[in-house]
Amino acid sequence: MGSESAALDSAFMALADPVRRSIIARLSRGPATVNELAEPFEISKQAVSKHIQVLEQAELVTRSRDAQRRPVHLNPARLEALTAWIDQYRLVREGQFRSLDAVLRSQAADSSG
Amino acid sequence: MGSESAALDSAFMALADPVRRSIIARLSRGPATVNELAEPFEISKQAVSKHIQVLEQAELVTRSRDAQRRPVHLNPARLEALTAWIDQYRLVREGQFRSLDAVLRSQAADSSG
DNA sequence: TCCTTAAACAACCGATAGGTTGATAAACGA
DNA sequence: TCGTTTATCAACCTATCGGTTGTTTAAGGA
Numbered sequence A, B: 001m002g003s004e005s006a007a008l009d010s011a012f013m014a015l016a017d018p019v020r021r022s023i024i025a026r027l028s029r030g031p032a033t034v035n036e037l038a039e040p041f042e043i044s045k046q047a048v049s050k051h052i053q054v055l056e057q058a059e060l061v062t063r064s065r066d067a068q069r070r071p072v073h074l075n076p077a078r079l080e081a082l083t084a085w086i087d088q089y090r091l092v093r094e095g096q097f098r099s100l101d102a103v104l105r106s107q108a109a110d111s112s113g
Numbered sequence C: 001t002c003c004t005t006a007a008a009c010a011a012c013c014g015a016t017a018g019g020t021t022g023a024t025a026a027a028c029g030a
Numbered sequence D: 001t002c003g004t005t006t007a008t009c010a011a012c013c014t015a016t017c018g019g020t021t022g023t024t025t026a027a028g029g030a
Helices: A005-015 A018-027 A034-038 A045-057 A076-090 A100-109 B005-015 B018-027 B034-038 B045-057 B076-090 B100-109
Strands: A061-063 A072-074 B061-063 B072-074
Touching: A005 A018, A005 A045, A005 A076, A005 B005, A005 B018, A018 A034, A018 A045, A018 A061, A018 A072, A018 B005, A018 B076, A034 A045, A045 A061, A045 A072, A076 B018, A076 B076, B005 B018, B005 B045, B005 B076, B018 B034, B018 B045, B018 B061, B018 B072, B034 B045, B045 B061, B045 B072
Parallel strands: none
Antiparallel strands: A061 A072, B061 B072
């Protein structure tokens, strides 16, 4: 494990934008074309198309073909990979950090193995 | 809900960097100072300090005071907020998208409520 | 007081993210 | 074939990111 770092980079980066998160939310209710996805936003279609490419490179969405349309749909598996990463760390007990100063002082005082 | 968009922006952005994720991983095992956190990396201490500031602004970590040291520790609550966001969408059934073309064609053909 | 340690501040730099406009490609419909 | 729709490609611009080096602040210790 650990070599999927670039995949996590691109996936978290992809979610770090409100437009792209909004697209994810929309796609959770079913697939949509670029035009449909662009409609709620005030930015250009090209900009939305770029956002979709970012999501696609992060493998958070996939695309198919329907005549001229390039419908986009969600890839829930990638989202699960992100929660899996986060869950490693969010389960840490708060109590572990209860007396922080004590921990630090013992590190400074005790230099033996 | 939905007005915490900026918080999600900064939190996901913060996780979109391998150094910062590594810092999170390290902190899950206990608090650490900037120097301790910087040690595993080849980049400068200032660079690590900036990374920590990014994590702090995203409220993924907090800091305290211990003499000259500014120990950093994890804020698991923020991580939970991220999984909460993702979980809204990752639970979508794959079957919903089974016959994609049919869905799209019915949208085009059927314009009544 | 003077020196050391821990860490932040500041200015700067190259790369890239997010946006724009304009042009192009691909597939259908008459 | 010609026009329309759908969407991408290409070039460009500005702001921000991740890194650097140098300076400064804060807190102890001799």
